[in-house]
Structure formats: structure tokens, C-alpha cells
Amino acid sequence: MEKIKSLADLKKMQGDLRAKMELREKSNHPDSLIQVKVAMATCGIASGAKEVMEVFVEEFSKRNIEAVVTQTGCMGYCYAEPTVEITKPGCDPVTFGYVDVKKASKLIDKYILNNELVDGIIPVNYASIDKK
Amino acid sequence: MAQIKYHILVCGGTGCRASQSEDILKNFQELIIDKGLGTEVQVVKTGCFGFCEKGPIVKMMPDNTFYTKVSPADCEEILNEHIIKGRKVTRLLYTDPETKEQVSDSKHMEFYKKQIRIALRNCGFINPENIEEYIGRDGYQALGKVLTELTPDATIDIIKKSGLRGRGGGGFPTGLKWEITRKVKADQKYVICNADEGDPGAFMDRSVLEGDPHSVLEAMAINGYCTGASKGLVYIRAEYPLAVERLKIAMRQAREFGLLGQNIMGTGFNFDVEIRYGAGAFVCGEETALIHSMEGKRGEPTVKPPFPSESGYLGKPSNVNNVETYANIPVIIIKGAEWFSAIGTEKSKGTKVFALAGKINNVGLIEVPMGITLREVIYEIGGGIKNDKKFKAVQTGGPSGGMLTEKHLDTPIDYDNLIAAGSMMGSGGMIVMDEDDCMVSMAKFYLQFTVEESCGKCSPCRIGNKRLFEILEKVTKGQGTLEDLDKLKNLSNVIKDTSLCGLGQTSPNPVLSSLMNFPDEYNEHVVSKKCRAGSCKSLMQYIIDPDNCIGCTLCARNCPVNAISGERKQPHIIDQEKCIKCGACMEKCKFNAIHIN
Amino acid sequence: MEMVTLTIDGKHVEVEKDTTILKAAKTVGIDIPTLCYFELKDMNIENRPGGCRVCVVEVKGRRNLAPACTTTVTPGMEVNTHSIRVLNARRTVLELILSDHPAECLTCAKSGNCELQSLAQQLGVRDIPFQGAQSTYRKDTSPAIIRDVDKCIMCRRCEMMCNEVQTVGALSAVNRGFMAVVAPAFEMNLEKSPCTYCGQCVSVCPTGALTEVDHSRNVINSLADPTKTVVVQTAPAVRAALGEEFGLEPGTLVTGKMVAALRRLGFDYVFDTDFAADLTIMEEGSELLDRLTRYLKGDKKVKLPILTSCCPGWVNFFEHNFPEMLDIPSTAKSPQQMFGPIAKEYFGKKLGIDRKNMVVVSIMPCIAKKYECQREEFKVDGDPDVNFSLSTRELAHLIKQANIDFNALPEEDFDNPLGESTGAAVIFGNTGGVIEAACRTAYELYTGKKLKNVEFKELRGMENIRHATIDFDGLPINIGIAHGLGNARKLLEDIRDGKSHFHAIEIMACPGGCIGGGGQPYHHGNSEILKKRAAAIYREDAGKPIRKSHENPFIIELYKEFLEKPLGEKSHHLLHTHYFDKSAGIFVDE
Helix, strand or coil: CCCCCCHHHHHHHHHHHHHHHHHHHHCCCCCCCEEEEEECCHHHHHCCHHHHHHHHHHHHHHCCCCEEEEEECCCCCHHHCCCEEEECCCCCCEEECCCCHHHHHHHHHHHHHHCCCCCCECCCCEEECCCC | CCCCCEEEEEECCHHHHHCCHHHHHHHHHHHHHHCCCCCCEEEEEECCCCCHHHCCCEEEECCCEEECCCCHHHHHHHHHHHHHHCCCCHHHEEECCCCCCEECEHHHCHHHCCEEECCCCCCCCCCCCCHHHHHHCCCCHHHHHHHHHCCHHHHHHHHHHHCCECCCCCCCEHHHHHHHHHHCCCCCCEEEEEECCCCCCCCHHHHHHHHCHHHHHHHHHHHHHHHCCCEEEEEEECCCHHHHHHHHHHHHHHHHCCCCEEEECCCCEEEEEEEEEECCCHHHHCHHHHHHHHCCCCCCCCCCCCCCCCCCHHHCCEEEEEHHHHHHHHHHHHHCHHHHHCCECCCCECEEEEEEEECECCCEEEEEECCCEHHHHHHHHCCCEHHHCCEEEEEECHHHCCEEEHHHCCCECCHHHHHHCCCCCCCCEEEEEECCCCHHHHHHHHHHHHHHHCCCCCHHHHHHHHHHHHHHHHHHCCCCCHHHHHHHHHHHHHHHHHCCCHHHHHCCHHHHHHHHHCHHHHHHHHHHCCCCCCCCHHHCCEEECCCCCCCCCHHHHHCCCCCEECCCCCCCEECCCCCCCCCHHHHHCCCCCEEEC | CCEEEEEECCEEEEEECCCEHHHHHHHCCCCCCCCCCEEECCCCEEECCCCCCCCEEEECCCCCCEECCCCECCCCCEEECCCHHHHHHHHHHHHHHHHCCCCCHHHCCCCCCCHHHHHHHHCCCCCCCCCCCCCCCCCEECCCEEECHHHCCCCCHHHHHHHHHCCCCCCEEECCHHHCEEECHHHCCHHHCCCCCCCHHHHHCCCCCEEECCCHHHHHHHHHCCCCEEEEEECHHHHHCHHHHHCCCCCCCCHHHHHHHHHHHCCCEEEEHHHHHHHHHHHHHHHHHHHHHHHHCCCCCCCCCEECCCCHHHHHHHHHHCHHHCCCECCECCHHHHHHHHHHHHHHHHHCCCHHHEEEEEEECCCHHHHHCCCHHHEECCEECCCEEEEHHHHHHHHHHCCCCHHHCCCCCCCCCCCCCCHHHHHHHCCCHHHHHHHHHHHHHHHCCCCCCCCCHHHCCCCCEEEEEEEECCEEEEEEEEECHHHHHHHHHHHHCCCCCCCEEEEECCCCCHHHCCCCCCCCCCHHHHHHHHHHHHHHHHCCCCCCHHHCHHHHHHHHHHHCCCCCHHHHHHHECCCCCCCCCCCCCC
16 A cells, blocks of 8 residues: 555545545446445444345345445444445435345345335435535 | 336334324325336335424435325325326425425435434444545545644644534533643653443444544544644453454554554654553543553542643543544534534534433434434434333433433533533433333432442442442332431432542432432332332232132232132232232233232 | 642631642641541651542532542632531541441450541441441451451552552452452462561551451460460560550650560560570671672672661562562571570570470561561471560550559569660661661671761661761771662662662661551551651660670670571571572562
8 A cells, every 4th residue: 555645645545535435425327336335333233234244245246236235334223223225326325224134135136126115214314414 | 027116205203103104105005006006106114204293204216305294195196296297296395494495305404304423424334444435535634634734723723612522421622621731741642532431321432433433543643733642542442342343454554544653644743543452341431540541550530630631641641532522523623613613502512422222212323413402302313202102201421310301301402401400411321211110210220330330449439329229229129218218319419529530429310310300209119119110029019809800710820939829719819928020920810800009 | 839828617728839628727727537548747658549538628619529638729719627518428428438347346456546436436426327238358367467358448558558658569459349449469368469468558557457467365375384484575666666555655665664564474584686686786797797808809709788687578578579689688587586596496495495395475566577487497397486476566455454554564674694685786676777786786897996986877767768888997888778668679679770889788668667567556647656766766775885786795695605606507507597489479560
């Protein structure tokens, strides 16, 4: 890894990374991939998030679905762990709660492949500070 | 097979369910089939939108139209207008009470959201094990800015102006603390991050470190620049293995990127961080005890002054802040003091993270602006009390806080209001209790925690809390007297008045606040030997109603201690002396003849 | 000096900045009660953890009550030390402490000397409103100290003494909350810890949690046994403190009355440890001269400085902490242990008494002596040279038990031959005394000249670590003195690291030397008492006709008749010892 030697370095890197992330996050790009984020804080892992993540990774490779699975921290919905956020190209991210191994497969079948939503969607109920 | 084009999201939160969201769901499903839209439209039940006062809520996707106060009768119009004709049903749109404008798109309705995520801005958003994602979201920009554009004094000034106060519980002005540490002259200073989260049910610090470790590292480096410290120490519970792991990864990556270590960003500023492990003693969250623990001494507090800012770790000036406090710093630097101080109340700025737990529907980690009311937190964000029970109290501040009641529901939450109400902000635990919770038992529960976690250094905390606990136990067993209640009060006040550190000075709060807010419950326990919540086992009596009992002997045969006697076909009797209140008889009785007194 | 003005109970007070409320109040005659607080003024010993909360006072404008012992004054401060709020809190706190303290005053070793008892009296506590569990622990009996920590009130004085003053590190607070208590690491037995039995923990403990092992019953039994000849020896520091137990002014010398009392108690021979102290000087002084002479001749094998070895707490300390330096201390036994074999092997044999039928009892200002006399190397076929060692306090109890009106006793003299001693032996009781006594003898033996003035004032005093150079007729002898084991550690570390070059060093484990020993009457933190005892010791020396050990006629006689010469074969056998590495098994943080 090249060290960041100045603020200019950092700013340049941030610009590149932000563009890359926006591509991923906003998913306005039709060619971009399906994004799956699994909340992997202690509480999530304790309720089975690791296994859920494995299901996504395995199923995607088995079915040749081009998708990226990443881990993230606590989304705050403890009552509904494990939680998973799925972003399909051109769509807003949707967060699903109570995702066990079975429901993970169901999400692939229904939502990812067929755009059919599944019960247990968790509406984003907080304001983000990015927009200000 | 055609793909689904429209989604109708119906809120399945408790509040909306109470106002007929089930019927709305059913109506939509039936209408879709009637109208032959089954292949194009799908109805889905969702979790709480956190806008219960305008419920039931229906959201249309993909266009994000947000309908409020929908009734089952509105379903057909929504389908006909919105789905088939592509026109919004304007009368169901939300009207902004100030601008009087109708807002259709939920994306432009941020304002209705009770939560603002500042400290948690990256939690659940970025991959905490990838520094690039943090950098992509303005990470380390604040550090870059202070190192190249701001003097330490100017930086401290921003923090002071922002009005940020310590999030660990004390609420000391953060900028002022930094300034004090800066002013003390010393050859070595330390930046300490207090990650010794110990309140039962609280896990916000863990979540920040697990979800966004770099924000803490960045803030510590900023503090190092401001106070003149080149070394940072994170004191973290060893019981937080994942947080430790992610923090270690973050430190390694930050070093690889040159964001920790020597000559950061070419500015000549050196700063690095070490991890120190705590063994999970609650008292080590107290800063002097924490420092002693890091020094390898017994984790017990010492009298302040001297404050750690003057003489801390190894006798050197040490700036101790909590995880959540640090997590706020980079944003404040980037967005400015004015932006931050616009959020919150006059004396408490910004947001606070709470771990919402107890008898509430949406248990979770929330971040709300200071000044929000308990009612909003419990009923809007928390989705109300579980199983439609009646709200009784909420405990803020963990074992150091007090129980707040119905009358405090509309009090804006900030440091000073909570103290005035007999509780405190604490580190952010918020436990909701309903009518089934006995206030005496709750006070006893918290006391038990303090008794176990007291370091034992000062007599009032070491012995006094134990005695408080013993008296409470007496009361819950029905052996208490009115004199005991006086003792509770006096002893609580003396413990508060004479204890050495914050632990003892606040430990009687649950007792005092419950005594103040629920005097009748205490009186019932000692005078009529009753527990209205039915949670004090010793005060419960299982009684057989002779009118309903047909003498089937089933209860007697199932009683594990042979406390039930009676002739066949004659009403039975429970010997209260023998009864262990296991409830087996009531469970077995088929004639509803056994009840609890 | 910056002054601060404030009011305490309405009284105007002006004190130096950084003064505590407690001390400020004292200047205007307001005595705020304390319990955990402890200070030995001018000796750099202070304990103020702020833990007991008995000294809380009300400070106007402050949210909670302030501990007077740790809160410093600020300008304009208004303090109230006896408001209703304070009185209620102080009493409640004391009642809490009493609610977790065994109500065993009648049989407690500390009864009458217990600071908790006095406080309960002072505050007029008549009942304890709190009933509940009591924290109980295993009782731990070591060869010298009993820990009955059910009575511990967590004042931490012992911990401060053990760690900060003595740097022994045997005691520290363990456990949490209600079960918190001061104990050795892992709550192991004191015997397994690096404890030196110096007894300073005992001397500061406000309650009966730490006391000495009581051997007075064994002594009574021996005295009652007609087949036993019971011989007693009394250490120098005892005579300067015993009177305190009988209401006499601190610093009253009670040598003659003490001898009379011992005789009335039924001891067959009342001898003096001072005699053995003179003997110690003969052996240790000769050893110093021997090493010095060889060193000056260029013998590279000779180790200097020579360290005194009279103090058993100190011996235990270096065996535990400086095992690599076991060859530096003098091999001479302590006076107590020199007395034993001389009594049994010389005096006893002279009278034709078998050593099995002879019981040697020592009266010591010390607790470590109880352990010392039980060391295996000081026994012959299982029979200890010194059978029992009693503290000054135990002797006082014994006298009281025997209905002896101590103050009405006549002054009597010690028996001969082992009761004759010089002024040099008496000053063993003070810090600096042993080395002064050694100098008196070594100077004359080395130079062959008579000393004009036997008092080496430069070796006296109460400073923690002292240095002096004594002119041995042109040869400058560098002397180091330390009292308190923490100070000893500093000196030892400097020697180990080659930073200091002394010829001889005296070390005493207890602050002030034996006059401040762990077995002395309780001083309750009053350092004036220690100073008065020290002055008494020097007074006794000044009043002695003979003030140099080598001039003690009975010592001269002993060598002529029995030992032949210092460092001779018999001496080597009876009067010298060797040391053991006791560092193993103890966790030393290096």
C-alpha cells in the first residue's frame, strides 16, 4: 500500500473511492452489480448473520449471479436481527429483517431474481447527515 | 413470467396494526386478485416506519409515494388511481404542518424521521474492515483539515462552540476538557478512549467500534494534535472480541495508509494508538479507576482533583473521552460547530445514541437529537409497548439512573432535564417497563448490579448498597415495615451524599426515583403485602375459588410440594405455608378455579 | 507562601494553599473525626484514600459532602463540620461500618486500643439499625501475625505501610464490593507471601484485623513448670515504651520497674538483650574491621559495604528481594539470637542446666522476632535457642494479669552475668544506633586510640536515608543509614547498581528503628511519641557508666572464659549465621 503523504493525496483517494462507492450505493448504473450488505455486529453474528452471509456467497456462486456480498456494522434494528440490505441495480436499497438461512434463499429467489418483495422489510427510519 | 412492477408496502408496526393495517393489507390482496393485477403488484407487510402518529402508513414502490392515515376503505382508490391510472391520491399525502405543502415522496420526508445518525453515520453502511470505504465517506478528511489548516486552539474552539458534551454519562463539555489537557505542560500526554461500556443493556460503544472503528481513531488523532499527545490508548473490555478485532484491523490499515504513525500526511505530526484490555469491571468506566487499571493497579477510583487532564495515566496529562464522544468529532470538524449546535437543545447539543430495550416493540440502537421526548422515542421509534400493555416507567442511565414515569413522557431529553427529573443521561441505556414490572423489584435488580460492581473502596458504597439491597429484598418478600421505607430513603441519600465516585453517588437513584414516583407500590408491599405487578413471588397467593372447583383433584396431583388438599368432588384448598408459587396448579386447572391474589 | 482564607463552622481560618480541610480545621481547634486517615508527621508517611467517609463535611455550594482529609481549601470556602446533614451522614456511615464488623469487643485483642471502638464511643452509637450479611473470610495465622480480616474495615493503612513505606508488597486490596478486603495476593496465607513480619501493618491497623500471635500463655505455662529454668531478655527499645501501657508519659524510661515486674512474674533470671547487643558489636565490628582491612590491602574478594543484620524484618526482606546480595550483610546473628545460645550453651552449662530444661523468653518491640526465633537454623535438635518472643504489648498484659501495680514497683537491676550492658547497646533501639555503637568500638580497635566523644551526632536523626563520613583517624569511613524497608530498598538498589560506595550500612525495618517496632504500644499516628522514645534511649545511653561495647567487663570475661576471640571458632558456631534465597515462588515483576 502506498502511504498517504499529504492531504491532497487523501482528497484524491477519497474522490476516487467516493465515485466507486456511489456507483455501488446509488446503483443508478444499470450495469452495476447487486449489492448485499449483512449487518455483522456482535448481535447480528449471535443471531446467525454469519451463516446468512455464507448462504448468499454460496448461492450467488452456484447460480452464477453477479453480486457483491459485504459485511457492515450494526444497523440498529436489534429486534429484527439478522438484518440484510439488498440493493438491486436501479433500485433503492431495501432492508430485510429476521433473515435466517431459509429466508436468505427466499430473498434470492423472490426479490433478487423476481423482484418480489418479502415480508419483514424494515423501513429506514433515520435521517442521514450526508444530504446536509 | 412477468416481473413484479409495483410494490405496496403496508406498515405492520404495532401502532399501525392497532389502526387497522391488517385490514388494509387484506383489502389490497383481495382487490389485486379481483383486478387481475397479481402478476404486476405485490403487497408486503413491513416493520415500523417510525411515524406512528400518522399511521397507518402505506408506501408505494418504486416511486416512494408515502400515504398517511390510510383506512381500509382507501385501498381501492389507491389501486385505481395510483397503480392503474398513475395518479397520486393527494388527499392521503402528508401535509407539512409548517409549509402546508403536500409531500409525496418519502425521500423528501427526512424531517419526519425522529432519528439522526451522526455518531452512527457509518454503522451499517460501510464495511468496517475496509479503510477505503471510510475514506470514501469523508474519512480522515477532518484529521487532514486540522493538521493542515487549523491550529490546535482553533480546533478546540470548534469543539467548544459545537457544544458537544461527554457521551459517557457525565456530560462534561468536551472542548473544555481538551483545553485543560492542552494547557497542562508535560513531556508526554495521552489520549485515552474509554470503551469500557458496562451498563446492563447498553452496547452503543461496542456498535460504534464494530461498525466504524476509524471514526474513533481519527478523533483520537485529532485530540492528540490538539492536546499535544502522541500516544493514544483505547481501554476496551476484553468481552468485546469483535470490536477488538475490528479496531485492530482498523489500526493496522490506518498505519499502512500512513494515517497513524510518524509524520502523518507529511505534516510532521506523529500519533499512534495502543489497545488496553479491561476485565469488565463496571467501576473501570470511571476515568480514574480506568487509568489505575491501565497502570496495572487495582481498578478503583481516587479522589478528584487531580483530574486526569492534569495528572492521569502514569501521572501524565490524559484526555479521557468515551467512544461515542470521539465518534462525533470528525463530523463536527467537517460540517462545523454551527451545523452541530443547531441540533439539540440549548445546553445539550447534537444527538445521543440509546440502546432501547425492555418491554418495547422495536428493541434497537437508536440515535436521536437531544430534546426529543420520551414519548417520541417510546411510541414513534420504539413502536410502543409490547403486547399493548400499559407503559409504566423507563429507566435511563442504567443502574445509575432513575425511573421516569408517565409524567415525564413529554420532557425533552437532555442532560439537565434528566437530572432534574431524578435520573441521568448515563451512557445511553434505556429500558422500558410496563404494568407487569414491579418497581420495587426493578430497584432491587439495579441495586444487585451495583452491589456486585462496587469496587469496595469507600464504606457507603461497599456496605451501604448491600444494606439497601437487603432492605429491598425484605420488602419484596413481604417482610418489610414502614420503618424500612424510611431507612431506604435516608440510607439512599447518605450513600449519594458521601460516596467517593460516581458509581456510589448515583447507585441509589433507582431506589429514590421509584420511592418518589411509586410510593403506593412500596406501601402496598409493606402494609398490605401485595405486589400489584404480580412479580414478587413471595407476595403472591394462589387461591382456589370454591364456586368453580369441582374437586377433580388434578391440581392436588400436580402440586410438587403437596400443598393442595381436599376430598374428591369437594372444593380444594391450598396450604399457603407449603405453597412454593410454582403455578403448576393454575396451569392444570380446567375449570378456571385457581387465581392469583 | 500563598495563603487561603476560609471559614470553618463560622470561624475565620487562614492557612497555606493546598492545606486540607482536616488540617485547616485543626488550626482553629476543630477536630474532625477520621478513621482511615493516618499520618506519621515528619516521617513522610500518610494514608488518605478517602475511603471511610467518616470525615465528610458540608461545603457551601457543593453538591455532595466532601471528605475533609482529601479536600483542599479554596478561597472563601464555607465549611460546616457538624450540620445536621453531616451528623446524619457521618453517623450513618459509621453504623454501616459497624453493621459489617463482628461485635466481639469483649474478646478482641484490640479492645481498648481500637479506633473504631473509640469512634463509636465518640459518636455515641447505641445500636446498629442495619442488620444483614457480614463479610467473612478465612482466618490466617502465620508465625508472627494473625489476620482476622472479618474485622477489616478497608482503611488500607496496612496496604499503604506494606507497599509504599516498606515496599514489601505482601498486602493489597482484593475482591470487589462487599467482599473487598486487604489480603496477600490470591488470598494465600501470609506465610507464603513475601511478608517480612515487620509488623508495621499491625502497628497501624485501627481494629483487631491484624494482630501479633500471642505467646504469653506459653510463657505463663513455662513459668508454672517447676522443671524449667526460665530466663528472660529484654530488648533496648522496650524500656523506652513499656511505661505508655501503664499511663506514663511517652519517653519515660522504666528499665528498673520492668526488671522488678519480670522478677515478680517469676522469671528465674532477668537478663538484658543489651548484653547480647554488646556481643553483637564485638562480632559485627570485628567483621567490619576484618573486611575493611582486607579491602584496603586490595583483596578483590572482599565485599563492601557490610550491612547490619540485627533486624529480622530486614533479614527477611533481603532474603526475599535481594537474593543475589546474600553475601553482603554481616553474618552476625541478631542480639536476640546471640543471647539464646549464650544463655543455653554458656550460662546454662555453667549452672549445670540441660538446655531442654531451660526456657529463654525475649521481650521485644518487634513482631518479626517471633518468626526469627522459630527459624530452623536457630534450633538445636528441635530446641530453639530462644523459645518465645513476646512483644512490649504482651508483656504489659502479662504484668496486668499478675496484679502487679507497675507504677508502684521499685527500680531493680538486671541479674548477672548476662544483664550487664553498655550505652552502646542501649542505642540499638534507635535508627542509627547500631552503627554508632559499632563505630565506637571499631574506631578504638582500628586506631588504637580512645574516642574523645562517643556520641556520633551525625548518625542520629529521623531522616529516611542518611549518609555520614566518620574519620577513623585519617581513614574516612562512609556510613549509610536507612529505616523503613522502602528506604532500605533504595539504598540496596544503589549499591547493586554501583551508584553508591559505602563501607557500612545500618538498616532497620521499622520507621524510627526498634522504638517504632511493630510490637510496641500503639502510637495511633502520633510521631511525637516515637521522637520521645528515641530521646529516652539516648538519655539512657548518656547515663550509663560504660558506653562502649568492648569495655563491658562481662563481655571481656565471656571471651576470656568461653568464646576466646571475636570471629573465632566458637563465635562462628554460636554467633554467626547464613542467609537463604527466598525469592523462589514469589512473583517478582522484573
